Amino acid sequence: MSAVHEQAPGTGSAVESVFREEHGRLLASLVRRFGDLDLAEEVASEAIEAALVHWPAQGVPARPGAWLLTTARRKAVDRLRRDHTYAARLAVLQVEADRAASTPPADAAAALPDERLQLFFTCTHPALPAEARGALMLRCLAGLTTAEVARAYLVPTATMAQRIVRAKKKIREARIPFRTPGADELPERLPGVLQVLYSVFTEGYAASSGPDLQRPDLAEEAIRLARILRRLLPADREVTGLLALMLLVHARRGARTGPDGRPVLLEDQDRSRWDRPLIEEGLALVPAALTGGPPGPYGVQAAIAALHDEAADLATTDWPQIVALYDVLLTLDPSPVVALNRAAAVAMRDGPEASLALLDELADEERLRGYLPYHVARADLLQRLGRPAEAAAAYRQALGLAGNEAEQAHLRHRLSTVELLPPDGTAGTPGAV
Structure with missing residues (x-):
């Protein structure tokens, strides 16, 4: 056997979990290889459908991401083979697909390169409309369906579908490159990626409309994507700062509303309901966000959030230090x-x-x-x-x-x-x- 399978109950939920985790990586690899976002999405979905057929009987593969990628590549090659306009390109793609299919199981990680960083920058390219960037990120990197993205932004599904189609068309017609910006471009482009992530989180923190104050599902997707981004850019202090900030703020979610759903002010919150593991994780990231050079806006905001989360109550919060940090933040973001x-x-x-x-x-x-x-x-x-x-x-x-x-x-x-x-x-x- 080329891969070890394990039989487990609830395979449907296992597939959903794998798809959520692997979707961005899978899509990025397919776009990189085939240069077509629509094709990549279609064959990725077909690979998931194939998993839903095979995995309940055979068990979830030990390397589900590699299984999905191999399946999707074959489906993409089959589609391209039927399209004569791709004949010249197909010869090269076929060689690459065959080489990937023959990769030994021990090298499965190498067979599934992590190209999500390129997808982050493609989805948030400044040439795209601002309202489409977050939608594309949730669609392509978080693996949400168009209907789920529409619910996140509280617009009709048809409206969101049109928005996503126009964004993809813009990527295609403007020939927006699927690549990570060079070292000289990164300082200019990365803040846009971070801003989109923070905007998604902010909508989860305080919904712009709807019945509830918070959208924890949306905030958690933003945090998940920030974790991915930090794994891809571990040395970037502002990426670390944004993740720390979101963790420290999201840790208070359980105390931010009362039984009636109304907001509970910080001074009235039951701090025993704050999520201590999230706080500890966020606090551990703050030093890395603030050391090694001048601080960035997200790092400073994370430091402010840390002072709130460390305090036993409002009275013992270090307000002079918080004001001093806001003074620093004003110099960075006036x-x-x-x-x-x-x-x-x-x-x-x-x-x-x-x-x-x-x-x-x-x-x-x-x-x-x-x-x-x-x-x-x-x-x-x-x-x-x-x-x-x-x-x-x-x-x-x-x-x-x-x-x-x-x-x-x-x-x-x-x-x-x-x-x-x-x-x-x-x-x-x-x-x-």
Whole structure:
């Protein structure tokens, strides 16, 4: 026998697990070999269908990825053989396919080269529309179906299908290369890959619409892809920083919502429900993200998240150090969103009045006018300063921007508590205006 098989119950779920793990690697190898993303997707799907037929009877192969790749290659060669326009190219491809098929089992890892890094950069090429990059990454690297990607972005499946088709057409017509950028290009291209990954994670952290505050499935796919990227680029400190940041933030997911699904503020979270293994994993990555050169934005954000996760409660959090880290982050990313986050930390270090003054300085920033956290932060500070009428107005602005139903319910509750306060901000009787 060329491979050892093991019989196990639940083979269908085993196939799904293997496909999820191997899909990006399989697709990348096929695209690299055949130069056609559509063909690669089709034969990869056919290989999975073949596995669903053979594996229940024969057992899951010891090297399932190599099995899938060999099967997909043969199916691709068969397709190309039937297409005369590929005749000249087929001779070369056939030699390569035969050589791969004859690779000894001991070299199975070499028969399945990890070319996912090239697929990361193809899916996030700057020539592609921004809304298509994350969709392609989830489709090609995470192995989600078009319907699953559509649900992730909360658009109809037909809309997402058209978006993906247009992106593939752009790759083909613009001849976007399937390759890893050279050392001179990597500093310019890698931030785009990281931004797409972080955008996917952010949507999982706080959904832009829908009934729930969080989309853990989406956040976990982003983390899984970040783990892959770090294995491919282990020396890149910003890749490490992004993975650390996502792990440290995702570790709080179990405490971020109450039984009713509403958001639970950091100060009210039951920290015993935080995921300690994820925290430990994230903390172990932070030093590597911050040493060996000037820090990057993701590394600094990971350091901030680490200080939150290490603290026993809000009172013992090292707020001066967090503000200092935001000062560093502002030099790396001088954006109004970073300034807003710094102002929130200043509120904990210096009090709400100092923080509100900083928010007032940001009032003319166009990017913050439609940014929900800005209005929520301002409403909270005004409420703490005993200015309920202004706080209510800010909460109403925030409510008009809230996308998911859980946030809307939370803000309506906060607004109702403010509206019960008299003008001096002290507790009033129920129903008081």
